[in-house]
Amino acid sequence: MRISKSPWLLHYDGSSCNGCDIEVLAATTPRFDVERFGIINTGNPKHADIFLCTGGVNSQNQDVIRQIYDQMPDPKVVLACGICACDGGIFKDCYNILGGTDTVIPVDVYVPGCAVRPEALIDGVVKALKLLDEKADKMKRGEYRSMTSAEYAEALKIKGQLAEAADTEEKDA
Amino acid sequence: MAAKRSVIPFGPQHPVLPEPIHIDLVTEDEKVIEAIPSIGFVHRGLEHLVTKKDFGEMVYVAERICGICSFGHGYGYVDAIEHIMNIEPTNRAKYIRTLLFELSRMHSHILWLGLMADAFGFESLFMETWKYREKVLDMLEAATGGRVIFSIMRIGGLRKDVPDEVLQGFLPGLDEIEEGIKACEKAFLSDPAVLSRLKGVGYLSKEDAIDLGCEGPFLRASGVARDNRTSGYAAYGDMDFEVITSDDGDSYGRCYVRIQEIYQSAGIVRQCIEKMPKEGIYVPIKGFPNGEYMTIIEQPRGGACYYVHASGKKFIERMRVRTPTFANIPALAKTLQGCDVADVPILVVTIDPCISCTER
Ligand code: SF4
Numbered sequence: 337m338r339i340s341k342s343p344w345l346l347h348y349d350g351s352s353c354n355g356c357d358i359e360v361l362a363a364t365t366p367r368f369d370v371e372r373f374g375i376i377n378t379g380n381p382k383h384a385d386i387f388l389c390t391g392g393v394n395s396q397n398q399d400v401i402r403q404i405y406d407q408m409p410d411p412k413v414v415l416a417c418g419i420c421a422c423d424g425g426i427f428k429d430c431y432n433i434l435g436g437t438d439t440v441i442p443v444d445v446y447v448p449g450c451a452v453r454p455e456a457l458i459d460g461v462v463k464a465l466k467l468l469d470e471k472a473d474k475m476k477r478g479e480y481r482s483m484t485s486a487e488y489a490e491a492l493k494i495k496g497q498l499a500e501a502a503d504t505e506e507k508d509a
Numbered sequence: 510m511a512a513k514r515s516v517i518p519f520g521p522q523h524p525v526l527p528e529p530i531h532i533d534l535v536t537e538d539e540k541v542i543e544a545i546p547s548i549g550f551v552h553r554g555l556e557h558l559v560t561k562k563d564f565g566e567m568v569y570v571a572e573r574i575c576g577i578c579s580f581g582h583g584y585g586y587v588d589a590i591e592h593i594m595n596i597e598p599t600n601r602a603k604y605i606r607t608l609l610f611e612l613s614r615m616h617s618h619i620l621w622l623g624l625m626a627d628a629f630g631f632e633s634l635f636m637e638t639w640k641y642r643e644k645v646l647d648m649l650e651a652a653t654g655g656r657v658i659f660s661i662m663r664i665g666g667l668r669k670d671v672p673d674e675v676l677q678g679f680l681p682g683l684d685e686i687e688e689g690i691k692a693c694e695k696a697f698l699s700d701p702a703v704l705s706r707l708k709g710v711g712y713l714s715k716e717d718a719i720d721l722g723c724e725g726p727f728l729r730a731s732g733v734a735r736d737n738r739t740s741g742y743a744a745y746g747d748m749d750f751e752v753i754t755s756d757d758g759d760s761y762g763r764c765y766v767r768i769q770e771i772y773q774s775a776g777i778v779r780q781c782i783e784k785m786p787k788e789g790i791y792v793p794i795k796g797f798p799n800g801e802y803m804t805i806i807e808q809p810r811g812g813a814c815y816y817v818h819a820s821g822k823k824f825i826e827r828m829r830v831r832t833p834t835f836a837n838i839p840a841l842a843k844t845l846q847g848c849d850v851a852d853v854p855i856l857v858v859t860i861d862p863c864i865s866c867t868e869r
Contacts, residue, residue: 349529351551354865355576355657358620362646365623365639397529397550426573429561430554451576451657 342374343413343468345461346384348404350437351427352391355451356418360388363454363461370458381407386464388457389441390417392424392433398440402485405441410482411471413444413464418452425450439492441485514542519853530857530864536850544845544853546838548868555869556828563823564590564798568662571815574830575866576657577620580613581808582866583662585815586828588742588806590664593798593819600744600786602666607744608676608781609652609659611774615686616645617809618726618767618774621861622693625764628858629706634696641689648679666791676782683775690771697764707761711844711856714758721840724833725811726770727860729754730762737807747784748777763859797821808833810861832866 345364349357363370364377378384381404393401405414416437419425423436437443444467447460474480483491517534529550535543558570571586572579584606591598598606619642626634646656652671653659661668696703713723718731728735729752736752738745753769755762799821805814811833819825837860844856 349551349865351553352865353573353576353579353658354863355573355579358576358657362639362643365643366636367640367643391551392553394550394552396552400529400550426570427553427555427558429558431557432552432554450573451655453656 339373339465340469341385341465342376343385343461343465344376344378344383345386345388346378346381346404346408347388347390348401350389350391350397350401350421351394351433352418352420356390356420356449359451359454359457360390360417363457368454368458370461375461381405382409384408385412385468386461387412387414388417389414389421389437389443390452391420392427392430392436393439394432394434398434401437401440405485411468411475411480412482413467413471414441415445415447415457415460415464416443417447417457417460419448419450422446422448440489442483442488513537517850530862532845532853532857534845534850534853539850541845541848541850541853544842546842548838548864550868551865552868556830559825559828561824564819564825565664567825567828568664569660571828571830572658572660572662574832574869575863577617577863578613578808578810578813578866579658580609580662581806581813582815582830583659584610584743585804585806585813585830586817587662587664589802589804589815589817590798590819590825592802592804593800593817594664594794594796596665596792596794598666598792599788599790601670601788602790603744604781604785605652605667605671605790606662607748608671608778609649609661610743611777611781612645612649612652614809615771615774615778616642616649617861618771619645619686619690621767621809621858622690622697622764624858625697625855628854629703631696631703634693638690638693641686641693644682644686644689648682651675651678663791665794666789670790673785673787676785679778679782683778687772687775690768694768697768698761704761706852706855707764708759710760710852711848711859712759713840713844717843718758718840721843722836723811723840724836725808725861726763726766727811727837727840730766731758732756735812737805737812740805742804742806744781745777748780750777760855760859767861797823798825810834810863811836813866830866830869832863832869834860834863834867837862838867 421437519532533545572583574582623635623638653661715732734752798819801818803816814831816829818827
């Protein structure tokens with residue numbers, strides 16, 4: 337595969353157990369070394385193209401995740417790293433876990449695993465690269481703008497209402 | 510002109526922070542006057558899961574308290590349950606547990622060295638140390654199948670045995686790691702540029718360290734020889750090692766203690782391999798736990814306590830964990846007082862913060 341860009345990563349530890357975070361870091365170190373492709377782990381949301389989010393969302397960090405996401409420039413891709421970020425994982429039943437990353441922001445690539453292996457993560461980033469290119473193309477044609485977290489929340493609400501309506505309809509029928 | 514006070518919010522997401530902790534820094538020009546930490550970004554409510562997962566499954570939940578010292582957390586919980594149920598694991602199980610525990614300590618300390626190098630801006634040293642960490646992870650993977658989360662603990666012993674050939678295969682790797690760390694040690698402990706960032710930064714006296722209830726390498730770097738491994742849990746009673754301390758009390762001392770502990774751990778792993786008994790690894794368990802117990806163990810970051818209260822049912826009543834980072838936060842706030850703003854990242858890293866286990 338030809339890499340047309342060197343995307344920069346931003347990593348935020350949602351409410352993970354650190355297992356996945358440490359693997360995200362490991363992916364940039366000599367054994368796996370994504371940095372050789374110019375993929376750099378940055379700390380600044382405004383420099384980042386790919387958002388790696390580990391761990392589930394809880395009541396304290398949901399706004400942080402939303403803010404980071406909204407600050408990132410278009411085009412951007414969100415990667416949910418680890419099963420916790422995908423749907424809550426082993427902590428799904430915890431009282432303070434609202435769910436996976438997609439409960440607050442739209443997620444493009446899901447990378448399961450507990451902990452996620454760096455190889456899987458790199459595969460996820462490669463998938464993200466393709467999406468990034470697609471989004472950039474569409475943007476050039478003026479056809480695309482990513483959802484803000486507020487719009488996403490609204491969309492989720494509507495989806496929830498639709499599902500509810502379908503449910504009641506089913507019951508009535 | 511008089512210095513103006515201002516408050517700098519630091520975290521939870523910040524370029525130099527490995528983990529989400531938030532600190533309000535009250536500063537006067539470039540000096541920090543007061544540091545007010547606030548936590549809670551990673552709280553999951555994990556202890557409450559005991560009402561939803563049975564006592565056997567909880568082992569895997571306990572491991573996920575923290576992905577860096579995961580083995581220790583699993584061990585602490587299992588040890589408490591085994592004491593309640595009066596189970597004595599076989600010696601081989603104890604030895605393998607000790608070995609894995611020490612490998613975890615090695616990987617955790619090497620990881621810390623890397624983060625420290627990153628904090629003082631020595632990127633290539635960070636990469637170098639993490640190269641050796643991968644070698645430790647290879648051993649852990651060969652032994653358990655997992656890189657950071659192992660799921661090899663089980664009440665009554667281990668889920669799988671680690672064959673002797675595999676254990677013997679660790680020996681050359683250990684030498685290689687030691688050699689590598691020796692090379693890195695030069696940079697950490699004698700490079701003048703590095704020394705200028707470490708020496709005298711974040712001094713904590715012995716008295717303060719005891720008063721503020723510090724734990725682990727942070728405490729030992731202030732000259733207090735306290736290490737829970739000396740209580741001889743698992744197979745530590747049969748091992749030959751000495752508690753490492755430093756009288757410096759500053760960031761340099763903390764670096765020194767952790768580096769020496771890497772060699773110490775490698776030594777304990779070698780002893781385990783040498784003395785490894787040949788027998789089974791699992792004793793079957795019957796019934797449900799009934800009673801309560803508190804285990805105290807030495808995690809890479811310091812002493813951790815696991816309290817379990819069970820009442821003879823499938824689900825235990827209460828599990829409580831007290832972790833070393835939590836104990837070290839008051840001391841962190843103290844060392845931050847009076848430091849330069851530029852040194853804050855280094856000081857935060859010197860306690861080796863593990864926020865996910867602090868908040869669970
Ligand atoms: S997926 Fe597993 S390793 Fe990753 S944060 Fe969740 S519990 Fe930890």
